[in-house]
Every structure is written in structure tokens, then in C-alpha cells.
Amino acid sequence: MSQVLHKEIDSLKKRLLHLGAVVEEALRRAVRAFVTRDAALARRVIEGDELIDELEVEFEEEGLKIIALHQPVAVDLRFIVAVLRINADLERIGDLAVNLAERAAFLAGVPGFRIPVDLPPMADEAQEMLKASLDALVNMDAELARRIIERDDVVDKVNAAMYHVIYDRIKEDPEQVEPLLHVLSSARYLERVADHATNIAEDVIYMAEGTIVRHLPEDFRATRRQGA
Amino acid sequence: MSQVLHKEIDSLKKRLLHLGAVVEEALRRAVRAFVTRDAALARRVIEGDELIDELEVEFEEEGLKIIALHQPVAVDLRFIVAVLRINADLERIGDLAVNLAERAAFLAGVPGFRIPVDLPPMADEAQEMLKASLDALVNMDAELARRIIERDDVVDKVNAAMYHVIYDRIKEDPEQVEPLLHVLSSARYLERVADHATNIAEDVIYMAEGTIVRHLPEDFRATRRQGA
Numbered sequence: 329m330s331q332v333l334h335k336e337i338d339s340l341k342k343r344l345l346h347l348g349a350v351v352e353e354a355l356r357r358a359v360r361a362f363v364t365r366d367a368a369l370a371r372r373v374i375e376g377d378e379l380i381d382e383l384e385v386e387f388e389e390e391g392l393k394i395i396a397l398h399q400p401v402a403v404d405l406r407f408i409v410a411v412l413r414i415n416a417d418l419e420r421i422g423d424l425a426v427n428l429a430e431r432a433a434f435l436a437g438v439p440g441f442r443i444p445v446d447l448p449p450m451a452d453e454a455q456e457m458l459k460a461s462l463d464a465l466v467n468m469d470a471e472l473a474r475r476i477i478e479r480d481d482v483v484d485k486v487n488a489a490m491y492h493v494i495y496d497r498i499k500e501d502p503e504q505v506e507p508l509l510h511v512l513s514s515a516r517y518l519e520r521v522a523d524h525a526t527n528i529a530e531d532v533i534y535m536a537e538g539t540i541v542r543h544l545p546e547d548f549r550a551t552r553r554q555g556a
Numbered sequence: 557m558s559q560v561l562h563k564e565i566d567s568l569k570k571r572l573l574h575l576g577a578v579v580e581e582a583l584r585r586a587v588r589a590f591v592t593r594d595a596a597l598a599r600r601v602i603e604g605d606e607l608i609d610e611l612e613v614e615f616e617e618e619g620l621k622i623i624a625l626h627q628p629v630a631v632d633l634r635f636i637v638a639v640l641r642i643n644a645d646l647e648r649i650g651d652l653a654v655n656l657a658e659r660a661a662f663l664a665g666v667p668g669f670r671i672p673v674d675l676p677p678m679a680d681e682a683q684e685m686l687k688a689s690l691d692a693l694v695n696m697d698a699e700l701a702r703r704i705i706e707r708d709d710v711v712d713k714v715n716a717a718m719y720h721v722i723y724d725r726i727k728e729d730p731e732q733v734e735p736l737l738h739v740l741s742s743a744r745y746l747e748r749v750a751d752h753a754t755n756i757a758e759d760v761i762y763m764a765e766g767t768i769v770r771h772l773p774e775d776f777r778a779t780r781r782q783g784a
Contacts, residue, residue, distance in 0.1 A: 392633065392637060495734055502726055
């Protein structure tokens with residue numbers, strides 16, 4: 329294993345964390361635009377996606393260059409393949425921040441409308457999962473990664489509960505169906521952010537242990553964890 | 557370039573087309589379950605996803621093994637990286653077929669409910685895009701791939717139009733909000749199938765020409781096409 333390769337891998341990790349920080353910030357702003365009904369802030373999130381796309385493409389090219397130049401094997405190859413997947417997940421979280429910002433911009437134009445669910449706690453949870461997944465990556469911490477995977481269930485349940493609140497609101501006031509469905513979509517985007525954070529956590533486990541965790545049933549994951 | 561590597565790459569392509577065929581069939585069945593309100597067929601689609609997940613994981617392992625053993629460069633490495641991405645897209649289309657089947661199973665339990673939009677033409681379009689993207693892959697046909705990318709716009713518009721029909725139906729009959737939103741979600745899944753077919757087409761262009769088309773604005777894509 330060459331030292332040059334390890335330096336390249338380190339620099340790849342730094343790039344990925346930089347992209348992660350940009351995506352985290354985009355998501356934070358999109359949530360704030362939603363909560364404060366700030367259409368100008370929402371637009372800035374939408375415009376900022378170009379940078380995220382550029383960073384993703386650059387990262388992928390860099391990763392492939394390293395594979396081609398250094399022909400890494402075993403653990404190093406696994407690392408690069410996993411960071412390429414994480415790169416794609418981060419880019420998609422960036423897209424979800426844009427989607428959320430678009431809904432925020434719409435809702436900013438419906439000033440009298442009361443949002444019937446409490447999105448910020450769910451947003452906090454999704455953002456914490458994202459942050460934790462990047463921490464797990466930095467420290468190659470498979471235990472932390474497993475705890476993130478478990479949290480995804482909670483977000484799914486909160487999302488499902490919101491559906492029912494919104495169904496009821498639509499029945500009470502069907503004229504508001506459009507803004508209510510924008511709220512529903514916003515919750516779904518946050519739920520998908522949590523899914524991508526879960527994907528990242530799964531890739532951290534793959535990097536740390538060589539085990540493919542995605543597609544495993546919940547109870548099997550739990551058994552593995554207790555056995556670990 | 558070794559002959560052994562090219563044999564491996566050929567076999568990788570065959571595996572991918574096999575996965576593509578399995579995913580196409582899952583989607584076809586999910587659409588039929590939706591249209592005919594066949595809960596038993598929907599359940600078979602849901603159960604069949606395990607096979608798709610297995611094929612995806614096997615494919616990825618095979619692709620990585622080839623990179624590690626043969627250390628391909630340039631065009632060959634680009635091919636393998638692109639098929640790994642397509643593999644992930646196909647797996648996600650499989651997930652969307654499951655999601656559609658879940659909605660179909662729900663709607664099968666609401667026998668009197670009239671579905672207010674005509675989903676089959678949209679389903680046909682998404683399925684044709686998927687089929688064409690796999691054809692473009694087999695023949696490494698960048699021109700066909702570009703035509704697929706253009707069709708994505710049509711599906712997006714049909715999906716947006718369905719939203720408005722369903723908003724109106726909800727206003728007329730808010731008690732039906734739940735099954736109506738299941739229909740809306742079903743349309744959205746088909747729209748996302750078309751997105752993934754578009755991703756596959758973009759990767760075919762990348763394989764054939766080395767150009768990263770994803771994230772490019774629509775008009776730039778069109779210019780490139782006329783210039784080609």
C-alpha cells in the first residue's frame with residue numbers, strides 16, 4: 329500500500345466532508361425558509377444547488393482517477409467505492425433540500441395558511457442523522473452507524489403520523505388541499521433525507537467491516553449489532 | 557487490454573440485462589396489479605423484491621472483483637463504473653415497483669373507489685423509457701439515450717397535470733382523500749421510474765462519449781444533441 333495512495337484517500341475524505349458541510353447548510357437553510365416562510369432564502373437554496381452538483385461531479389472524477397492511477401485493492405478499493413456512493417447520497421440530499429425550498433417558496437405565497445404539523449422536530453432528527461452519519465464516516469465508527477440506522481424507523485413513524493393529521497385537515501377544509509399537500513411533501517423529503525443518512529451509515533459499516541448491510545431485514549441488523 | 561477482461565465485461569453486461577429484465581417484469585406486474593386491483597399480484601411483486609436486491613448486491617461484488625483483479629483503465633473503467641451506477645438505478649426501480657404494488661394493494665381494498673386519472677398511458681411511457689434505456693445500453697447508442705432524456709419532460713408534465721385533477725377530486729369529495737393520495741403517489745412513482753431511466757440513459761452517454769450529462773440544463777443537452 330503506497331503512502332501516496334493514502335494521502336490521496338485522505339484528501340478524498342476531506343473533499344467529501346466539505347461536500348457534506350455544504351449539503352448540511354443547504355438543508356438547514358431550506359428548513360429555515362420553510363419555518364419562517366422566507367421565499368428569498370428558499371431561492372438562495374435553489375440557486376446553491378449548482379455548487380453541490382459541481383462538487384459531486386468533481387468528487388467522482390477524482391475518485392475514478394485514484395482508482396485508475398493507484399489500482400487500489402481490498403480495503404482501499406472498498407473505501408473508494410463507498411465514498412463514491414456517499415457522494416451520490418449527499419448530492420441527492422442536496423436535491424431534497426431544493427425540493428423542500430420549492431415547497432417553502434410556495435407556502436411563503438400563502439400567508440394566511442396555518443401549517444398543521446410540527447415539522448422542525450422531524451427536521452432536527454433528519455439533520456442530526458445526517459450529521460451523525462458524517463461523524464461516523466470521519467471516525468469509521470460502525471457502532472455509531474448502527475445507531476443511526478435504528479433512528480430511521482422513528483422518522484418513518486413521525487412521517488406516517490403526519491399523513492393522518494393532514495388527511496384529517498383536508499377533510500375539514502378541502503379548499504386548502506394544495507398547501508396541505510405541499511406540507512405533506514415537505515415531510516416526505518425530510519423522511520428521505522433520513523433514508524440517505526441511513527444509506528451513508530450502511531456504507532460506513534461496509535467500509536469498516538466489509539459487510540453489506542443494506543437490504544438486510546431490521547431484526548437481522550439488530551442481531552448483528554448485539555453480536556458485535 | 558486483456559481478452560479475459562473483455563470477457564468479464566461482456567458477462568457483466570449480460571448480468572445487468574438480466575437484472576433489467578427482472579425489474580421490467582416487476583414493474584409490469586405492479587402496473588397490472590394497480591389497474592386490475594389485484595392484491596395477490598401486488599403481494600407477489602412485493603415478495604419478488606428480495607431477488608432484485610440479491611442480484612444488485614451480487615452484481616456490485618462482481619464489478620468490484622473485476623476492478624480489483626484486472627485494474628482496468630480509461631474506457632473499461634468508465635464502463636464498469638457506469639454499469640455499477642445503472643445497477644443501483646435498476647434496484648431503485650425495483651423499489652418503486654414495490655411502492656406501486658403497495659398502493660395497488662391498498663386500492664384493491666377500496667372496491668367502490670373510482671380512479672380519476674388514466675395511469676396506464678403514463679405507465680407505458682415510463683416502461684418504454686426503461687426498455688429503451690436498456691436497449692441504448694446494449695447497443696451503446698448515445699443518440700437513442702438522448703431521445704430518452706427528452707421524453708422525461710413529457711412524463712413530468714403528465715404527472716403535474718394529474719396533480720391538478722386529483723386536487724379537484726379531493727375538493728369535490730374530501731372523504732376520499734386517502735385513496736386519492738394513493739393514486740397521486742402511484743403517479744409519482746412512475747414519474748420517478750422515468751427519472752431513473754433518464755439516469756441510465758445519461759450513463760450510456762457517459763460510457764459512449766465520456767461526457768457527464770447529468771446536472772446539465774435541458775437546453776444545453778439539446779444543443780449538444782443537434783451538434784452531435
